[in-house]
């Protein structure tokens with residue numbers, strides 16, 4: 001009989017250890033899988049626009065549309081039928097309504113408020129998330145207001161707090177400050193609480209980078225031309241930094257955020273992973289417009305397999321530590337997951 005040679009092979013090495021054994025059969029791969037994606041992980045962003053009977057494709061995001069509020073009823077029905085837990089609403093307003101201080105953000109009857117009310121009317125149980133930031137409303141395309149040619153943090157805070165209250169009173173469940181001003185989570189929490197809106201959650205874009213991956217989104221909400229060549233680097237983070245992301249996240253947690261967002265998504269999985277380890281806090285990734293466009297473009301060209309590549313990206317988010325993912329692919333994923341049942 002062949003003697004096991006303990007000298008040559010430790011218990012942890014080949015050939016006693018064959019990693020492929022667990023991977024050999026389908027049943028075993030299923031048992032060994034460490035992460036799983038479910039419909040409960042998905043948040044779907046929806047772009048809304050003014051006018052009626054409008055459904056216009058965003059040219060840099062094939063398959064994604066801006067829709068007018070009269071078409072939102074059907075869309076909410078559809079999203080609800082797919083059992084997606086929550087949507088994020090983004091408005092594109094008329095250019096004439098855009099001002100330096102973005103006053104339209106505080107109009108209780110603005111496009112976004114209308115969309116919130118319609119959504120809640122169609123399905124009160126669908127979670128509604130709204131962006132707290134001024135970029136859809138300013139004529140310069142920035143998320144805050146300008147003072148002496150700079151985005152003024154504290155002046156902006158005051159408006160953001162009012163914006164959050166307008167959205168919450170219209171019926172949104174979660175406000176999502178995406179502006180990266182200092183102190184906004186605490187200020188918004190205090191304002192909401194003062195108005196008795198104690199159960200409105202705050203999903204803070206805590207680690208939001210000054211990224212070129214947002215290009216197609218800025219087309220979608222019509223802020224690209226207003227922003228022109230200006231950058232958001234004085235408030236959004238430098239892609240070179242990760243310690244800074246952890247500081248940002250720590251601050252937002254301490255200020256009262258209920259969950260935090262890391263954005264963009266896939267190029268920033270290291271941030272998600274570090275944040276999950278450090279804080280054990282609910283983390284949401286935003287697979288942003290540019291990520292969608294890259295993938296969709298390759299899918300349309302037949303260069304990447306649609307289902308496999310989309311599900312792979314989702315699992316990567318789960319593996320990194322995400323509790324939920326904001327993704328333009330949400331309906332596609334939900335349809336696929338439902339079919340499997």
Ligand code: PBG
Nearest residue numbers: 133135178213214217288289290
């Ligand atoms: C605006 C906002 C942006 C996104 C969400 N909210 C763009 C930006 O900061 O310029 C990006 C989403 C995407 O690219 O899909 N405050």
